[in-house]
Amino acid sequence: MIEEKGILFILSGPSGVGKGTVRKALFNQDTDLKYSISMTTREKRPGEKDGVDYFYKTKEAFEALIEQNQLLEYAKYVNNYYGTPRKYVEETLDAGYDVFLEIEVQGALQVKENFPEGVFIFLFPPSLEELKNRIVHRGTESPDLVLNRLKEARKEIEMMDAYDYVVVNDHVDLAVEKVQSIIQSEHLKRERIAKQYKQLLEDEL
Amino acid sequence: MIEEKGILFILSGPSGVGKGTVRKALFNQDTDLKYSISMTTREKRPGEKDGVDYFYKTKEAFEALIEQNQLLEYAKYVNNYYGTPRKYVEETLDAGYDVFLEIEVQGALQVKENFPEGVFIFLFPPSLEELKNRIVHRGTESPDLVLNRLKEARKEIEMMDAYDYVVVNDHVDLAVEKVQSIIQSEHLKRERIAKQYKQLLEDEL
Missing domain, CATH: 3.40.50.300 (P-loop containing nucleotide triphosphate hydrolases)
Known part of the structure; x- marks a missing residue:
């Protein structure tokens, strides 16, 4: 209601x-x-699924999202980016979760x-x-x-x-x-x- | 701790x-x-205990407490005052309850x-x-x-x-x-x- x-x-x-x-x-x-799914530039490993384990992006795509303030947070480990995509979080919240x-x-x-x-x-x-x-x-x-x-x-x-x-x-x-x-x-x-x-x-x- | x-x-x-x-x-x-015990000017009834059912006060004492801002709230019903004594509340909170x-x-x-x-x-x-x-x-x-x-x-x-x-x-x-x-x-x-x-x-x- x-x-x-x-x-x-x-x-x-x-x-x-x-x-x-x-x-x-x-x-x-x-x-x-709902668990917040991270975004990463590291290679997808066998058995992993895009949009389930991570959202997989190229380095260029990730950096573009950084520029657009589309990540709630991010960090670089061992030459790969990891971050929390704003869009997934906001869409999930809007759906009431x-x-x-x-x-x-x-x-x-x-x-x-x-x-x-x-x-x-x-x-x-x-x-x-x-x-x-x-x-x-x-x-x-x-x-x-x-x-x-x-x-x-x-x-x-x-x-x-x-x-x-x-x-x-x-x-x-x-x-x-x-x-x-x-x-x-x-x-x-x-x-x-x-x-x-x-x-x-x-x-x- | x-x-x-x-x-x-x-x-x-x-x-x-x-x-x-x-x-x-x-x-x-x-x-x-702890339940907040009220203060009242109405007569104590048989079986009631001061400090358990109510704190019983004379009209004069109650009005003095109103003057001293010693009541968190009060009202008058059928010629009697009822209110929440600040002192009891604060002492109980200070005791950790x-x-x-x-x-x-x-x-x-x-x-x-x-x-x-x-x-x-x-x-x-x-x-x-x-x-x-x-x-x-x-x-x-x-x-x-x-x-x-x-x-x-x-x-x-x-x-x-x-x-x-x-x-x-x-x-x-x-x-x-x-x-x-x-x-x-x-x-x-x-x-x-x-x-x-x-x-x-x-x-x-």
Whole structure:
């Protein structure tokens, strides 16, 4: 009865905080949420599908989209671009679906600039000690790299102020439940829906 | 680990919308929530307890509190004052408990002026038709009075703009779940908790 646009939710936080785990657990439960599909210039790998795994573009096409401000955020890794296409996000929101974007802090800050109406959720480590354990237990990094990552994480936590919500990732299930309550309550915000409700009232009289 | 003040939640909406039903169902589930105890000048009835059912005051004492802006809202019915004492609310919040206030629209607007940091939830009727049915089925009112109440309700719905959230009361269980998600997500708002989280970070390093 109430027609409403979707909302863009951005889940972000320091490296090692468990963004991917929370996102996967959330998507296992919430099938209405659409995952934001990234755009890339890297080669399509066997089994991958355009518009499912990524939107695949040439370097020239990607750079043209950058010029046109058609990316909510982008970065270059190992000579390839990766980014979030504005068009896919906006079309999905217009169709009434929420879009969910899981992303590093630097990317989230870019999205904030280009799409301030998004809802920004900061995933917080239960403690720095715990964060350190998680980074160490990935096992792929040298002690120096671990220390650097931890310093980086600390800097990223200072950037919390750009976010709307803070969720501690002490237990995945609890963190997912909190993210779900944020999604639900954002849809109940008066400034999003008052117009439609008042219209409803007009229509009935 | 994070010490936090409680939040004042105000549930309000037009007469007949089912505020009391939603509040009761909520309190059956959520035992941490403290109900805001009103202050009154009416006589204490047998079985009632001061500080439990109401805070009982003389007319003079009540009027002195009005003068001192010690009531978040008040009204006079049948020669007696009823109101929400600021002191009880603030002490309960300071102790870390959320306070829940269920109140008519006029009262909520007074609270909004005196306590703008409260979270204001508007309970919306599923339809005006449904609202009319509920008012009629109370059975205590004449057709003229029903029409007046309906006009009043319509006016009150126009006041939605003073609220933070709108919850449709189509099913009590759904409405309760939505109110719970609002309560949970308000505690996750960055502006409420960023300071404590940053302190946590300082303490650890």
